[in-house]
Amino acid sequence: MDLPDGEPRNRPRPGKAAPFMFGLPWLMSFFHQDAYHDGPTPTAVVKYHFVEDLAPETVLLVRRDAQRLAAGLDAGRIDAIWRTCTDSGPNFYRRDGAADSTGWMRHIVGLCDVWLSRAPSGAALAEADLHEGWELADRVRAVLGETRGDLPPEVGDALEEAVDTCTPDLAFRLLVRALPNAPHSQPYFTITGEQYASLTELAAAFDYGEYALEDLDAVFDG
Structure with a gap:
């Protein structure tokens, strides 16, 4: 799909006014069979797509989704969702030291926090x-x-x-x-x-x- 001139291909417009999917499903879309061309570990793949000029709302939405899964479902439920929505094998979480899928969600929250710490202050989600x-x-x-x-x-x-x-x-x-x-x-x-x-x-x-x-x-x- 062609994007407007000058629009980075891995930078979605954030939020529900955006034309594309957002939040954790957006991040999941990068974990396909060729994901590790973007980095050697799951963390590296996330960092690859958390580009510097990404809209802060995009990261805030990923963070919120990951928090909600970690708080709302047990590890078995999260694992079933993650592995169906991505091309991830049984040892996926251990590659970055997460004990299970709940730990992976919390790790994603941490990666979001690191990115947001470098973003302009005052970033918030729209109504x-x-x-x-x-x-x-x-x-x-x-x-x-x-x-x-x-x-x-x-x-x-x-x-x-x-x-x-x-x-x-x-x-x-x-x-x-x-x-x-x-x-x-x-x-x-x-x-x-x-x-x-x-x-x-x-x-x-x-x-x-x-x-x-x-x-x-x-x-x-x-």
């Missing part, structure tokens, strides 16, 4: 970014119900719990990240038109940008 979507919780659960068969059971359980213990907003964004990356039993996995419509309508209700569901476009059977 739209602070929207947690509690009034949409039932709709998120309904979409999870429609797509549970396309997710590993442990991931579906973790995301359902995250609706209440994290936020509906975070649970939905993680679902959007998980669906095209989950190990599917079908040779050619697709999102049905009904599923895609539900996901699109909910993304609009959360006021996400127009390309927030971009990863799902490739598996949309429409």
